[in-house]
Amino acid sequence: MIDAYKNTEAASPVIGVILMVAITVILAAVIAVLAFGLGGDAQKTPVAAIVVMNNQDTPEPDIKIVHKGGDRLIGGGWKLSIVQVGHPVAFITASPSSDFGVGEQFSAFNTTAVNASNLTDKGFDGGVPLERGKSYDVKFIEYPSEALLYDAVIEVR
Template sequence: MELRTLLTDDRAVSPVIGVILMVAITVILAAVIGTFVLGLGQDVQSTPSASFDFDFNSSNNNVTVVHTGGDSLVEGDNAQDVNVTTSTTTSDWFANETDISAGDSQSANFSSGDTVRVVWTGTSGESSAVLAEQDAPA
């Protein structure tokens, strides 16, 4: 057999590549399935969907934030913390109640031009989101 024939013969390349691809796909599938079986895919907490209204009282620089609908926020269940924040204050909504549902309200002081936010923190403490925000009147 000639050396030139051995170097140009590529008949066995396709089966080798096929085997390598099948092994790679099997390893990837095992990793994905193993992740969910071990519960690593369950750590993601979705942000609740809730609506809020802001009632600004400029005479005493007080804002009242009212939960108007959507998901209830329950301490320890779907929320670790819910705060009403301005540039000068942070008001812990769970200090007064542990279940925030439609009709519940929280007050905070504000300064002219502040942005008032309702900030949610998930039960793990690793995720947070601004559920609502509004600028105070100037």
């Protein structure tokens, strides 16, 4: 008589290893779905080359803000702060109709202020007039991602 169950010692460890590999593969699949699936709805942050310079075309002390390249910034989706160095930032939001695209520019004659209004691609109201020889901290961000597109100090000439 042959004992069919005589050599069963190796079956248990092999089955255990196969189950561990299966569990690992399932866990890896679940983690991959969670990691890559949840971030799929995120919006692309716009990229834009914004340049701020002294405006030599006008006799008044002002600065020119130029969109040199990249994505079009949608009205209501970008903010600007122009404050004298040492003062807290004062972002104002562009009006919904103020898209800012490549090649477009506008001049700023004033600092931004919390109570400033009507920020368009043509300029804004509020703040105090810029003065020659003074330095101003200029920040330009895309909203809602808060991506900083420009951040520099410029001296008005």
